[in-house]
Every structure is written in structure tokens, then in C-alpha cells.
Amino acid sequence: MASGIKDKVAILGMGCSHFGERWDVGSEQLMVEAFNEALKDADIGRSEIGAAWLGSALDQANVGNSAIPLSTALRMQGIPVTRVENMCATGTEALRGACYAVAAGAVDIALALGVEKLKDTGYGGLPVPTKGTLSDLWMPYCSSPAGFAQLASGYQARYRLSREELKRSLAHVSWKSHQNGARSPKAHLRRPVSIETILAAPIIAEPLGVFDCCGVSDGAACAIVTTPDIARGLGKRDLVTVKALQISASSGRESGISEWDGSCVPNTRLAARAAYREAGITDPRRELTQLEVHDCFSITELVTMEDLGLSEPGGAVADVLDGKFDADGALPCQTDGGLKCFGHPVGASGLRMVYEHYVQMMGRAGERQIKAPRLGLSHNLGGVPYNGVAAISIVGLL
Amino acid sequence: MAIGIKTYGAFVPQLRMAKAAIADAHAWALPHLKALARGERALCSWDEDAITMAVQASRQCLAAAPSARLTGLKLASTTSPFADLQNATIVSAALRLPAEVPCQDVSGSTRAGLSALAETLRCADGEDQLVVASERRHARPGSAQELSYGAGAAAFLTGQGDVLARYLGAQSVSLAFVDHFRESGERYDYFGEERWIRDEGVLRLVPEVVGALLKRLGLTAEGVSWFGLAGAPGGSDKLVAKTLGIATERVVPDLRDTVGDTGAAHALLLLTSALECGKPGDVVVVAAFGLGCEVLAFEITDGGRRPTFRLADTLADRRAETSYGKMLSFAGELQLDWGPRSEVQIKAALTQQYRSAQQILGFIGGRCATCRQVQFPSLPTCVSCAATDTQAAFPLADEPARIATVSADWLQYYPAPPLYVGLVQFDAGARLLMEIVDVPTVGVKVGTPVRFAFRLKAHDDLRHYTRYFWKAIPVSSRGTTASHT
Numbered sequence: 001m002a003s004g005i006k007d008k009v010a011i012l013g014m015g016c017s018h019f020g021e022r023w024d025v026g027s028e029q030l031m032v033e034a035f036n037e038a039l040k041d042a043d044i045g046r047s048e049i050g051a052a053w054l055g056s057a058l059d060q061a062n063v064g065n066s067a068i069p070l071s072t073a074l075r076m077q078g079i080p081v082t083r084v085e086n087m088c089a090t091g092t093e094a095l096r097g098a099c100y101a102v103a104a105g106a107v108d109i110a111l112a113l114g115v116e117k118l119k120d121t122g123y124g125g126l127p128v129p130t131k132g133t134l135s136d137l138w139m140p141y142c143s144s145p146a147g148f149a150q151l152a153s154g155y156q157a158r159y160r161l162s163r164e165e166l167k168r169s170l171a172h173v174s175w176k177s178h179q180n181g182a183r184s185p186k187a188h189l190r191r192p193v194s195i196e197t198i199l200a201a202p203i204i205a206e207p208l209g210v211f212d213c214c215g216v217s218d219g220a221a222c223a224i225v226t227t228p229d230i231a232r233g234l235g236k237r238d239l240v241t242v243k244a245l246q247i248s249a250s251s252g253r254e255s256g257i258s259e260w261d262g263s264c265v266p267n268t269r270l271a272a273r274a275a276y277r278e279a280g281i282t283d284p285r286r287e288l289t290q291l292e293v294h295d296c297f298s299i300t301e302l303v304t305m306e307d308l309g310l311s312e313p314g315g316a317v318a319d320v321l322d323g324k325f326d327a328d329g330a331l332p333c334q335t336d337g338g339l340k341c342f343g344h345p346v347g348a349s350g351l352r353m354v355y356e357h358y359v360q361m362m363g364r365a366g367e368r369q370i371k372a373p374r375l376g377l378s379h380n381l382g383g384v385p386y387n388g389v390a391a392i393s394i395v396g397l398l
Numbered sequence: 399m400a401i402g403i404k405t406y407g408a409f410v411p412q413l414r415m416a417k418a419a420i421a422d423a424h425a426w427a428l429p430h431l432k433a434l435a436r437g438e439r440a441l442c443s444w445d446e447d448a449i450t451m452a453v454q455a456s457r458q459c460l461a462a463a464p465s466a467r468l469t470g471l472k473l474a475s476t477t478s479p480f481a482d483l484q485n486a487t488i489v490s491a492a493l494r495l496p497a498e499v500p501c502q503d504v505s506g507s508t509r510a511g512l513s514a515l516a517e518t519l520r521c522a523d524g525e526d527q528l529v530v531a532s533e534r535r536h537a538r539p540g541s542a543q544e545l546s547y548g549a550g551a552a553a554f555l556t557g558q559g560d561v562l563a564r565y566l567g568a569q570s571v572s573l574a575f576v577d578h579f580r581e582s583g584e585r586y587d588y589f590g591e592e593r594w595i596r597d598e599g600v601l602r603l604v605p606e607v608v609g610a611l612l613k614r615l616g617l618t619a620e621g622v623s624w625f626g627l628a629g630a631p632g633g634s635d636k637l638v639a640k641t642l643g644i645a646t647e648r649v650v651p652d653l654r655d656t657v658g659d660t661g662a663a664h665a666l667l668l669l670t671s672a673l674e675c676g677k678p679g680d681v682v683v684v685a686a687f688g689l690g691c692e693v694l695a696f697e698i699t700d701g702g703r704r705p706t707f708r709l710a711d712t713l714a715d716r717r718a719e720t721s722y723g724k725m726l727s728f729a730g731e732l733q734l735d736w737g738p739r740s741e742v743q744i745k746a747a748l749t750q751q752y753r754s755a756q757q758i759l760g761f762i763g764g765r766c767a768t769c770r771q772v773q774f775p776s777l778p779t780c781v782s783c784a785a786t787d788t789q790a791a792f793p794l795a796d797e798p799a800r801i802a803t804v805s806a807d808w809l810q811y812y813p814a815p816p817l818y819v820g821l822v823q824f825d826a827g828a829r830l831l832m833e834i835v836d837v838p839t840v841g842v843k844v845g846t847p848v849r850f851a852f853r854l855k856a857h858d859d860l861r862h863y864t865r866y867f868w869k870a871i872p873v874s875s876r877g878t879t880a881s882h883t
Contacts, residue, residue, distance in 0.1 A: 140819045142805075146807030157844040
């Protein structure tokens with residue numbers, strides 16, 4: 001029986017660049033910006049890092065293939081560096097690699113760094129990736145919002161919601177994140193937005209409007225991890241350790257057979273179940289103190305609340321409108337503004353989410369500091385709801 | 399046993415452009431076009447061409463004769479997308495015909511459709527043959543042809559035995575009377591003066607050839623129940639009829655103000671029209687003018703099979719269009735700035751395309767022998783039970799299905815925004831993400847039934863290559879059940 005990752009790996013230091021339209025810098029500088037903060041936080045020399053994982057998803061608009069961009073940007077000569085890509089779960093995937101290396105005893109200290117430079121594409125939104133030679137022959141090219149909007153149609157049909165009821169709840173999801181983003185110095189979008197403005201925005205992919213979509217930005221985030229013993233040996237107190245790291249990839253069932261009704265994301269449910277088991281969480285609604293979920297689109301966040309077991313099936317609409325996930329709610333979600341306000345530099349997002357949990361637990365969150373942060377869950381959803389990869393990492397105070 | 403037409407199929411694209419909208423767009427410079435702006439013309443959507451329309455017409459035709467054992471497929475068109483790539487073979491693959499069925503492209507003249515049918519019947523050996531003519535005509539903006547041209551396809555299953563129209567005979571004359579021409583590689587036709595074409599060409603030649611055929615068959619003009627003429631200036635059909643002594647009311651509607659002139663397909667569309675107008679015993683004579691003349695005569699019988707989806711149905715299955723800009727864009731006459739999102743690489747891997755040709759062109763999924771799950775694509779391992787190499791071919795194009803999830807995508811580059819995209823759930827169990835096209839104004843929602851059509855998937859502008867796949871079409875309340883088996 002596998003014992004899991006719980007408390008085998010501690011965060012030694014973390015860093016996160018400013019996210020946004022970073023016209024002034026390239027991916028290399030973004031990596032350095034995040035890395036220098038993490039290195040200072042960890043209070044170690046770079047030569048003490050035994051291995052590194054680079055998460056970058058879109059090689060055509062980022063740094064290119066392989067791990068060389070990281071080893072070059074950070075001038076790490078000769079250590080094992082691995083590039084990982086798993087769509088929007090890429091950042092979490094990099095963290096998973098680094099944590100497993102430490103837990104396995106392969107290295108004492110490992111680096112996970114995610115970076116993406118979306119604003120070098122020359123337009124808003126994500127580039128349309130090819131889907132492989134076979135899928136390209138039949139699969140429609142559609143935008144990410146249209147992929148996730150399938151969830152809206154399925155959810156609306158399953159729970160017999162009017163378009164207006166759904167839109168109102170989705171608007172609250174975005175409104176809440178913009179409120180939080182305004183108190184988040186490293187976020188891209190830092191202005192509160194009214195519910196009325198959100199509801200009146202042009203449609204991008206029915207029923208999702210502009211404000212139902214996350215920002216598009218550049219950014220990098222990283223974590224330096226080690227074992228709790230080594231962390232203590234380096235003088236660290238109040239350790240934040242990794243409680244769970246789970247990934248669930250679709251085998252094609254949702255998009256290939258009739259069992260999925262479009263109202264949930266089965267992969268998130270599978271990953272959550274495994275993550276709660278790994279972390280020893282039996283009552284997530286009570287035990288978790290904060291959430292950073294994959295709010296690429298408002299509908300994703302809404303449905304994720306049910307998939308994580310934090311709302312009853314069909315109950316997220318009411319929970320959201322009741323403010324359950326607001327900054328002052330029972331379970332604050334996107335305390336930093338989420339993808340909504342940070343944007344979604346694909347390779348960086350998973351690590352940026354863990355960074356927020358870490359910052360909160362270290363008591364460094366400034367005006368957005370929540371009370372008694374102990375256990376945070378972050379969640380990514382790569383691909384599309386009907387064919388994708390869900391990633392969950394749970395970190396908490398040891 | 400009688401040789402003739404066993405059944406047929408007709409297809410006209412849903413979009414119908416109001417000719418007045420075309421004339422209005424040019425009124426500042428070419429006010430005379432207003433005189434030509436009667437009715438509407440069929441317009442191909444961006445993803446329809448001579449191949450896709452041929453597939454649709456052929457599907458209607460073969461659906462009425464499921465036991466047909468084809469020994470040949472001819473595709474007649476002057477606007478087939480490929481100059482060197484047998485277009486008929488793509489049609490054959492989409493129809494899931496056996497690879498052993500010989501395929502042939504026929505072209506070179508707007509007479510090609512009727513010529514192909516004549517040739518097939520003249521050489522008939524009793525075997526079932528499919529003759530389809532399909533045309534997506536191009537016209538220079540501001541030309542008279544821009545208003546008069548249309549798009550459509552007609553398919554005929556010919557053979558021996560239980561025919562709905564017995565082949566009586568054909569007459570053909572080839573003559574270098576150049577009424578219009580289009581050099582290879584050129585986009586537009588160039589026409590001589592219409593009055594000369596009509597008076598010196600059509601009215602001199604066609605009555606002579608039709609008369610010769612009638613005489614040879616021992617028929618008189620009074621014995622002609624239905625007469626149709628394609629490839630000639632508007633109104634020529636009635637003038638020819640008058641010259642021959644055929645009553646005006648015996649001239650089948652020329653489809654000019656509903657479909658437009660469909661070139662190589664037009665004589666065959668007129669023939670389908672006559673078959674729908676007529677009753678057993680009626681004699682039908684259809685002629686096509688073009689560097690001479692082709693004439694065929696049939697007698698309608700009380701046998702054969704009538705298609706469930708007829709010419710009248712495809713004519714009624716329409717969506718009105720008034721945007722001249724859209725018409726130009728769909729025809730490739732106007733290159734809109736679609737922005738950087740349209741700068742995508744869509745090179746097809748020919749190797750992969752061949753490996754998956756049956757699945758992609760024929761829309762053939764797999765059914766697992768272990769768990770019976772139907773699926774698309776058919777990969778080595780079953781999506782449901784994970785058994786390997788257990789799947790048998792399962793055609794999906796004619797299977798009932800409905801929308802499981804859907805969105806209208808305004809962000810993605812798409813030549814006819816918004817892109818409707820959603821998961822399509824087949825009653826048989828398969829499910830896949832598909833483009834949804836020909837969406838009616840009432841839209842599409844979860845649960846909407848859909849049917850399927852073979853359409854352009856993407857065009858590689860760099861290498862000039864079109865690839866095709868199937869798309870879902872909402873089934874409207876008008877009952878456009880396009881294909882049935």
C-alpha cells in the first residue's frame with residue numbers, strides 16, 4: 001500500500017513574479033524574478049539545489065522545448081533538469097516531480113518552476129494548439145472558453161436553471177475574485193468590477209462573457225522543496241508541508257460515451273477523492289481553510305465547488321450567491337484573485353496557487369490575510385472538462 | 399428488362415441569397431443589375447463545395463435504394479475542388495462504397511452532367527451505376543452571372559429492372575460554338591453576347607437535336623410531357639419548346655430564381671424536377687446546351703423508388719441570406735481580416751489521413767465485440783471496457799443523435815462565426831465533439847436532434863489542400879431528415 005506524499009516534503013522557499021502583460025521582460029527574466037525570491041526565502045545558495053523541474057506548456061509562445069531554458073536562465077550547470085507539460089496542470093506537474101524526487105531521497109533539495117509568456121502571441125487568449133495528426137482530422141478547433149462553456153450547457157440542463165440564474169451566480173464568482181485581486185499586489189487585474197458590468201459584458205462563448213474568462217498574462221512561480229528534517233536543520237520554523245499531490249487524466253469516457261451529463265468534471269472528483277485520502281482529510285468542508293481553484297472560467301469554479309465536495313450537487317449556485325467562498329465566507333476561495341485576476345500563464349498557475357497558500361500560512365498576505373490558515377487546496381484543470389487533466393495539491397502547516 | 403433511372407437524389411445548399419441584395423450592393427455602379435434581381439439563388443456556405451454537395455445528393459439517392467450494388471460512380475462538375483485528385487473517389491469514400499467501385503470525374507463543360515448520364519445509359523449493361531453532378535459556380539462580382547449562378551447537385555442511380563423512368567434514347571451533337579469559356583486555373587467564366595448565344599446557338603441547334611431524337615424514337619412534340627433545357631440563356635427553354643411545338647406549361651420550372659444556374663448539375667436537377675412533376679407514362683425530354691447539345695428522353699413508369707427527401711424538400715429546406723459581404727467571403731471573393739487567430743497551420747499528415755481514411759471520410763466508428771460500446775474514433779483499445787482489438791466497423795453518418803452539450807464560440811477563428819461546437823450523443827452510444835452547422839435562427843440546445851453532413855473541415859491555404867469531415871446539422875421542425883437507411 002502506497003504511503004503517499006503527506007508530510008514527506010516541506011516548502012523551503014517560494015517565489016512568484018508579478019503577473020500581467022510583462023512587455024518589459026521575457027520568460028528568462030520572469031524565471032529569474034520568481035527564482036530569486038524563492039532562493040532568498042529558502043536562504044540557500046543555488047548550488048544546493050540538486051534537481052529542477054520546469055513547467056512550460058506552450059512551447060510555440062514560450063521558451064521552446066526541453067529543460068535547457070531553465071538551466072540557462074538560472075545558470076544551473078550539470079544538474080538534472082526536466083521539462084514537464086500537462087496542459088493547465090503543468091505547474092502542479094512540475095511541483096509533483098520535484099516533491100517526488102525529494103520524497104524518494106534522490107535529492108535533498110529540488111526546484112519546481114513554472115513559466116509562461118502568453119503575451120508574446122500577439123493576441124488575447126490562448127493559441128489554438130494542434131491536437132495530434134489524427135484528432136486534427138476530425139476534432140473541431142474551438143477556443144478554451146467554448147470548451148468550458150460545454151460545462152455551462154450541461155450544468156444548466158441538469159439542474160434546470162434559466163440562463164439568467166446561471167449567469168447571476170457566475171457573475172458572483174468573478175465579482176468575488178476581482179474584489180480579492182484588488183488586494184493582491186502581484187495580480188494582473190487589480191480593479192474591482194461590479195456585478196452589472198460583469199453581466200453586461202460581450203459574450204465570448206455562450207453563455208460566458210468577457211468577465212467570465214480569466215485574464216491572459218505572463219508570469220512565473222516556483223517552489224524550492226526539501227524534507228522537513230533538512231528544513232528544520234536549515235533553521236526553518238512553521239513548516240508548510242505537502243499533504244497531497246494528485247493528477248487524474250481522462251481516458252476519453254466523458255467525450256466518448258454517454259455517461260457524462262456535462263454538469264461536473266469527473267476528473268476533478270477522482271483527483272479530489274485521491275487527494276483527500278492521501279492527505280487524511282475526511283471532512284474537507286471543515287478541514288480546509290482556503291482554496292485556489294482553476295477558475296479559467298467562472299463556470300469552472302462553480303462546478304469545481306461541487307466536484308471538490310464543498311457544495312452539494314446543484315448547490316454551488318446558492319453557495320456562491322450566499323458568499324460561502326468570498327474572502328469573508330466560510331471557505332475563502334481565490335484569496336489572491338485567482339486565475340481571474342492573475343491571468344493564466346499556463347505553466348506557472350499551479351505553483352502560483354500553492355504560493356498563495358504558502359504566503360497566507362506564513363502570515364505574509366498583507367491586507368488580504370485570512371484568519372488561521374492551516375490547510376489549503378489548489379486545483380488545476382488542463383484541457384477541457386470532457387477530456388482533460390485535473391491536478392490537486394494540498395499543502396498545510398506541519 | 400427496362401434500362402433507366404431507378405431513383406435519384408437532389409441537394410441544394412440551405413443558404414439562399416436574395417438577388418436584390420446583390421443588385422443593391424452594386425446599384426451605385428451597375429444599376430442595370432436590378433433588372434436581373436428576381437428571386438434568390440442558392441449559396442454554398444464556406445464549407446460546402448462540389449464534393450460535399452455530391453455526397454449529400456448521392457446519400458439521398460442511395461438511401462432510397464439500399465440494396466443497390468454499384469459498379470460505377472461518375473462525378474460531373476466544372477468546379478470540383480481538385481484538378482488532379484479524383485474528386486469522385488472522395489465522394490465514394492464518404493458514401494462508404496467498396497473500393498472496387500470504379501470512380502470517374504467528368505468535366506470540361508456544363509454539359510458534363512447530362513453527358514455522363516447519357517454515356518452511362520448508352521453503355522448500360524444492366525449493372526447499377528451512380529451518376530452525380532455537382533456544381534459550386536463562381537462569378538465575378540458585379541457580373542450578371544453573380545446573380546444567375548447557383549449551387550446544387552443531383553444524383554441518379556441507373557440500372558436495369560425496377561426503374562422509375564425508362565431510358566428511351568439520347569442524341570448528341572458536338573460543335574465549336576463557343577458561348578462561354580474558362581481557361582484552366584482561371585476563376586471566372588467569360589461569355590459571348592447573350593442574344594447571339596440564344597438566337598444563333600440555342601434556338602438553331604437545340605430544336606434540331608431534340609427533333610432528331612424525337613423522330614428517331616417515333617415521338618412527336620405533343621407526346622413530350624415535360625421538357626427542360628439547361629446551359630442556355632434564361633427563357634430559351636420556352637422559346638425552344640415553342641419552336642418544337644411543345645406547350646409552354648410542359649416546360650419544367652427552370653429553377654433560376656430559386657436555385658440559380660447550377661452548371662453541370664442543372665440538367666440533372668431539371669430532370670429530378672420533371673420526375674417529381676410527372677406521372678407514369680409521361681415522356682420527359684431534357685437537354686443541355688454547351689458546345690453542341692446533349693438530349694435525353696425518358697418515360698416515367700409506375701415502378702422504381704421515389705426518394706423520401708425530394709427536390710421539393712431540399713428547395714424548402716432554406717435559410718434566407720441577405721448579407722452580400724457574407725456571400726463574397728464564403729466565395730473567397732473577399733479576404734476579411736480575421737486577425738492573428740486565423741494564422742494557424744493546418745497541414746494534414748497524408749500518412750495519418752490514409753491510415754484513418756475510412757473513419758474520417760466514411761464517418762465509421764467502431765463497436766466493441768466485448769461490451770458492444772459504439773465509439774468514435776475507433777482506437778485500438780475500447781473507450782468503455784478497455785478490451786483491445788475488439789472493434790468492428792460501425793458507420794455513424796445515418797445514425798440518430800442529439801446535442802449533449804453546446805456553445806456558440808465567438809473567440810475561435812471561424813469563417814462563419816459563431817462556431818457552434820458541442821458533444822453529439824448518438825442513440826447507438828457513441829459520442830464525439832463536433833462542429834454544428836446550418837444552425838437555424840432558433841438556435842441549438844441540449845437535446846436538439848441532429849443529422850450529419852459531409853463538409854469541408856479545413857483548407858490549407860499554403861499548400862492548397864482541402865480536407866473533409868462530417869458535421870452535425872440541427873434537424874429543423876420542417877423535417878429535414880436528410881438521410882435514412
